[in-house]
Amino acid sequence: MPSFARFTPLLSSLPATVPFVGPEAIERNRGLIVRARIGANESGFGPAPSVVAAMAEAASDTWHYSDPENFELKQALAAHLGCSPTNIAVGEGIDALLGHIVRMIIEPGMPVVTSLGAYPTFNFHVAGYGGRLVTAPYVQDREDLAGLLELVKRENAPLVYFANPDNPMGSWWNADAVAEFAEALPETCLLILDEAYCETAPDGTTPALSRLIDRPNVMRTRTLSKAYGLAGARVGYVITTPENAQAFDKIRNHFGMARISVAGALAALKDQAYLTDVLQKISASRDAISDIARANGLLPLVSATNFVAIDCGRDGAYARAIVDGLMEHGVFIRMPGVAPLNRCIRISTGLPQDMTLLAEALPQVLKTIG
């Protein structure tokens, strides 16, 4: 049966793709069970007990739409961040917000700059609006700020994506380098500074809000999905100028936020003691992953995130064999999609039992694939 005859040429040209295959699909398709869920940079440490309680309590009010203005959440975020609520736009995870930003700026054929092998969901949205990706290779497993800037100028690009810390490599630049990059951009180019992993980074990684908050060509994206352990809640936000923040109101799904998720986010922001505790656990788990990698003759990269990229020393097919092999043991991990990053596997931090499963499975897998 054909699809509708009059979809736009752009839509018709797109593949029906999924930016990431979920572990549930892998379980279904391969008949396997995930025992260690350490592939999607979720937080196995979970949300705080206070957050779980707040969400459970909010369940009975789910017949209410959530406040379409996200007033209370913006107030809480602003108090937490030290900015004004008018500097904030809220959405269903960073993924939704990235889609909105691309839509705001990109018309078919326009160039968009990112790093080769950076966040696939951003690329998905660029393709979805007909943008043309122009990519700078990673240099020494870091996004190349100078290379990105050069491409922006060469292409007169209206949009550039840069994540700090980076996914999938876990690398980072210091705050000054990031701010200087933002300040060097032409004002005709908007920077998406994706700080999904800012909580897990060393001090000095994240530019002060005040340094960039008045720049109309900077939008910083953050999330409750990573360190706060709320991936399934879908709560992301943008920090930018009030005028830019208001632009989201022109196109967003005003009633798109789940009410329980907002209750969870409010509780999570309040429980900073729990966050501090989780950050220590993430750090310890990064060390554990790195130790396991080294014990197996692999090279862990230094990471500022809740995952560790591990250089397996060979090509993408070899790394893929490790990823697939670990899944046979119930250990779900992922890997970068593009060479030369795809010589690596990417393992999310997790509970001690996850590390035990990884430590047991990895040598067996390496032995099997030879």
Next chain:
Amino acid sequence: MPSFARFTPLLSSLPATVPFVGPEAIERNRGLIVRARIGANESGFGPAPSVVAAMAEAASDTWHYSDPENFELKQALAAHLGCSPTNIAVGEGIDALLGHIVRMIIEPGMPVVTSLGAYPTFNFHVAGYGGRLVTAPYVQDREDLAGLLELVKRENAPLVYFANPDNPMGSWWNADAVAEFAEALPETCLLILDEAYCETAPDGTTPALSRLIDRPNVMRTRTLSKAYGLAGARVGYVITTPENAQAFDKIRNHFGMARISVAGALAALKDQAYLTDVLQKISASRDAISDIARANGLLPLVSATNFVAIDCGRDGAYARAIVDGLMEHGVFIRMPGVAPLNRCIRISTGLPQDMTLLAEALPQVLKTIG
């Protein structure tokens, strides 16, 4: 401070609007408290206790992203509906799905047909993609099927929106009339058949799935927000051909569904006994609203939905005064936005205590405004 200098001309032309002002904003802006929340066609009867329990239980797993393929939910919906999971696309409420559908079809300047005064959020999305709304007036407070068809043909429109039952009037057509309308459309025009309120309609209102499911120019939208009482969960779905359903994968936010919401939806579909009970309560509450209206000299319209439109017999300013006046008493209701529908107010069904507050407040308000 200016916004970013290089937003698209389309974005720059849009107002920063909210399709509906939430009751929370009204409370904040007017310093009032909502005591009867009967304005947004939510379900004061709430989700089933089994649903609340399922969501509370799911809270601790919120660190997992929800399955991006929505496999289990599609299976459950398909079993419930009697179609294939491949006929279904899932999204963050019908609102999100409407946005996707408009995006699939509409390029700037293209005509889109709807009824004058129908769902504002659909119009919001049409404006957001640069479409040109062409509207048929309601006839006798019903959407005018013949008028819509005529406009589609006159404009060679690629998209038409029709809700059955209708919001904001609560009116409806029978299944045959709806199916014949769908079958009479040129195959170059896609029908969005919005059935958000199908559960509350009389038998014979909703065309059998089998009659329309093979038509590539029909997409039916449904939701867990209304009769199922899960407005705050954001779970909507589209029923269409497999090829059309797959088109959503080209552009949707694959990880956009909240995990607890999906758990709630699965539990809600299982608890059909609770739904049956709620439908009786909705019917009784429609009668209660109608009685209150008549007791105050106003004319309730017959409704197939979880709300009642009430003809107040004068103009939009008069109806607005009633809406605003009721809010002074803590009774939150809404009204249609466009003449001549805006001679009406629109009151959602609710609990007996909501009806009591309404019955107390309405005569006082009518007396005050004279």
